[in-house]
Amino acid sequence: MNPYVVPGLVVVVLITVGIGAYGLRFARTTSDFLVASRSVSPAWNAAAISGEYLSAASFLGVAGLVLRYGVDVLWYPVGFAAGYLALLLFVAAPLRRSGAFTLPDFCEVRLRSPLLRRLATVFVIFIGCLYLVPQLQGAGLTFTTVAGGRYEWGALLIGAVVTANVALGGMRAITFVQAFQYWLKLTALAVPVIFLILQWQADGRPAVTPPSGPVFPAATTVVVQQDAVLDGTITVRAGERLTFAEGDRVPKVSSVDTADGAAWLLPGGDTGLFATYSLILATFLGTMGLPHVLVRFYTNPDGASARRTTLVVLALVGLFYLLPTSYGVLGRIYTPQLLMTGSTDAVVLLLPEAALGGGHLGHFLGALVTAGALAAFLSTSSGLLTSVAGVIFTDVLHAERGGSVRDFRLATVLAAAVPVVLSLQVADLDVSQVVGLAFAVAASSFCPLLVLGIWWRGLTDAGAVAGVLTGGGAAIMAVLLTVLGPPLPEWLAEVVGQPAAWTVPLAFAVMISVSLLTKRRVPHDIGATMRRLHTPESLRL
Amino acid sequence: MGEALVAGLVRAQLALAVRLSLVVAAGLGALPLLFAVAPAVGQVKVAGVNLPWVLLGVLAFPFLVLVGWAYVRWAERNEQDFVAVIRRPES
Numbered sequence: 001m002n003p004y005v006v007p008g009l010v011v012v013v014l015i016t017v018g019i020g021a022y023g024l025r026f027a028r029t030t031s032d033f034l035v036a037s038r039s040v041s042p043a044w045n046a047a048a049i050s051g052e053y054l055s056a057a058s059f060l061g062v063a064g065l066v067l068r069y070g071v072d073v074l075w076y077p078v079g080f081a082a083g084y085l086a087l088l089l090f091v092a093a094p095l096r097r098s099g100a101f102t103l104p105d106f107c108e109v110r111l112r113s114p115l116l117r118r119l120a121t122v123f124v125i126f127i128g129c130l131y132l133v134p135q136l137q138g139a140g141l142t143f144t145t146v147a148g149g150r151y152e153w154g155a156l157l158i159g160a161v162v163t164a165n166v167a168l169g170g171m172r173a174i175t176f177v178q179a180f181q182y183w184l185k186l187t188a189l190a191v192p193v194i195f196l197i198l199q200w201q202a203d204g205r206p207a208v209t210p211p212s213g214p215v216f217p218a219a220t221t222v223v224v225q226q227d228a229v230l231d232g233t234i235t236v237r238a239g240e241r242l243t244f245a246e247g248d249r250v251p252k253v254s255s256v257d258t259a260d261g262a263a264w265l266l267p268g269g270d271t272g273l274f275a276t277y278s279l280i281l282a283t284f285l286g287t288m289g290l291p292h293v294l295v296r297f298y299t300n301p302d303g304a305s306a307r308r309t310t311l312v313v314l315a316l317v318g319l320f321y322l323l324p325t326s327y328g329v330l331g332r333i334y335t336p337q338l339l340m341t342g343s344t345d346a347v348v349l350l351l352p353e354a355a356l357g358g359g360h361l362g363h364f365l366g367a368l369v370t371a372g373a374l375a376a377f378l379s380t381s382s383g384l385l386t387s388v389a390g391v392i393f394t395d396v397l398h399a400e401r402g403g404s405v406r407d408f409r410l411a412t413v414l415a416a417a418v419p420v421v422l423s424l425q426v427a428d429l430d431v432s433q434v435v436g437l438a439f440a441v442a443a444s445s446f447c448p449l450l451v452l453g454i455w456w457r458g459l460t461d462a463g464a465v466a467g468v469l470t471g472g473g474a475a476i477m478a479v480l481l482t483v484l485g486p487p488l489p490e491w492l493a494e495v496v497g498q499p500a501a502w503t504v505p506l507a508f509a510v511m512i513s514v515s516l517l518t519k520r521r522v523p524h525d526i527g528a529t530m531r532r533l534h535t536p537e538s539l540r541l
Numbered sequence: 542m543g544e545a546l547v548a549g550l551v552r553a554q555l556a557l558a559v560r561l562s563l564v565v566a567a568g569l570g571a572l573p574l575l576f577a578v579a580p581a582v583g584q585v586k587v588a589g590v591n592l593p594w595v596l597l598g599v600l601a602f603p604f605l606v607l608v609g610w611a612y613v614r615w616a617e618r619n620e621q622d623f624v625a626v627i628r629r630p631e632s
Contacts, residue, residue, distance in 0.1 A: 071583075071593050071594055071597065074594070074597035074598055075597065078569065078597055078601045078602075081601075081602055081605055082565065084605075084609075085605050085608060085609050086562070088609050088612060088613070089558040089561055089562060089609075089612055090558055093616070266576075266580070266583040266584070266591065266593070267573070267576035267577075267583050267593045268576050268583075273573055273574070273577055277570075277573065280569075280570065280573075304620070307613050307616065307617075308613060310609070311606070311609045311610060311613050314605060314606055315606045315609075318606055319602070321602060322598070322599060322602060325594075455551065455555050527544050527547075530548075530551060534547065534550055534551050534554065535547060535550065535620075536623070538624065539624060
């Protein structure tokens with residue numbers, strides 16, 4: 001085992017807890033715990049938002065998808081970044097000016113409806129859990145891949161560290177922790193990639209898509225994961241060990257879905273146009289509906305700074321997403337055995353040692369990417385947990401702004417319990433798929449609510465409730481059907497597996513038509529609300 | 542503050558946001574369709590790399606930042622204009 005990994009992980013956890021404890025000195029009131037008293041500078045805030053956003057799906061999943069499917073999945077990172085542009089254009093400044101604390105708060109401010117507020121609470125908790133489970137799962141899988149430990153211990157360890165950190169320091173501490181973790185994640189991918197590309201040059205630039213398909217760069221033993229057929233001829237059983245020599249062609253395993261040759265290199269291979277546009281819609285519009293993303297905007301001092309912070313976030317996130325693609329591409333050359341086992345999400349973790357050998361450099365860079373992966377799980381799960389706990393604190397425990405810090409800690413433990421238990425139950429769920437579904441649910445519920453609520457005077461509480469229930473409800477049904485349901489016929493699987501292309505327009509249509517039918521219910525103070533959302537703070541008396 | 546003035550500001554900001562999202566829809570959103578209609582585009586190579594990889598893997602990100610930068614500039618200008626109108630002494 002790599003001797004640098006354990007010290008690297010310990011350092012990350014210690015720094016996280018250390019900065020958390022340092023932040024604790026500033027966190028005195030409940031408002032400190034929830035939104036850092038709105039006094040965080042834009043640079044810290046932008047790094048923190050980016051650090052929180054770049055999850056296991058970004059750090060490990062994107063490279064794994066590129067390795068497996070090629071150019072078509074580049075829409076994931078583009079969409080993850082473009083989501084911040086949609087947020088900037090339609091939501092950032094007015095949302096900050098609304099003065100709301102959480103998404104349910106926004107419903108209250110704009111539509112004065114307790115029913116809508118409760119509905120929003122349910123959706124925040126659902127999306128939060130849906131997004132938290134794969135983070136803990138990713139932690140468990142990394143623990144298994146790198147340290148050879150048990151899956152459950154990895155998931156439990158991250159769950160415990162994150163819960164303790166959020167419960168003790170709240171958001172004030174988290175802002176600094178998240179900012180540190182953004183830079184750690186960027187470094188952890190950027191430094192190894194330089195050495196990897198140099199090594200690729202030194203190896204005589206082996207082709208990424210050789211005409212005969214991927215070949216093994218060195219002698220490799222592969223343990224078959226599931227009963228399968230190799231190249232359509234040889235039957236192998238689970239647990240069987242296959243040995244390949246350097247230069248052998250990598251056989252195609254029937255149980256693992258991959259794209260090869262032109263389908264990998266050129267767009268439009270196996271993915272239909274419907275699925276591509278559905279994915280684009282979900283990621284572009286889903287970001288603004290993720291609870292842990294929105295809660296950050298309340299920490300800006302005013303609307304204009306919320307806008308500038310979002311622009312910096314867009315740049316930081318875009319900078320990060322330049323990196324994972326190279327790992328996926330180089331993985332075709334140096335870790336082709338992952339195409340046989342199907343655990344392509346491990347490519348970022350395994351590539352440094354596979355390409356650079358088991359010397360000090362390979363070990364050191366391997367430990368660096370593992371530390372980055374740990375930072376990814378820690379930061380995203382901390383952010384999610386803070387926002388879910390914040391909502392439980394105000395809407396389920398009914399604590400007011402002056403509620404005690406002890407209540408917030410109770411809310412944190414409650415919020416962490418369900419996802420941790422769930423993550424122990426479902427070890428074999430596909431990480432990027434679940435994250436994609438969380439985006440689809442957010443895009444079909446909170447996105448129409450925010451966009452129409454901010455820009456359209458005619459939105460009514462009845463329209464909002466109906467739209468969130470039909471659009472968000474349809475997306476949730478699609479999620480449950482995909483994750484738990486039986487295998488579906490191919491055309492239906494595409495429509496249900498990537499639901500955003502029909503659930504988002506559905507939510508908008510229902511919200512608008514029901515609002516038009518219930519015109520009398522438009523809040524009487526809509527003029528004042530619109531003025532508050534859209535006019536600069538300098539004009540307020 | 543007059544209701545009509547606020548409605549004018551909201552319209553101006555919304556029009557700006559919608560115009561810039563159309564720019565993104567045309568610049569990025571049209572790509573899957575382009576690749577499907579004209580597969581030859583995917584074969585074009587830039588510095589040894591196929592064009593779709595360059596567009597989606599690299600150029601998409603600075604493009605998004607550029608659009609965002611333009612938005613922040615123009616949205617702030619809209620607000621400054623609004624503030625100037627409000628603050629203008631009654632004449």
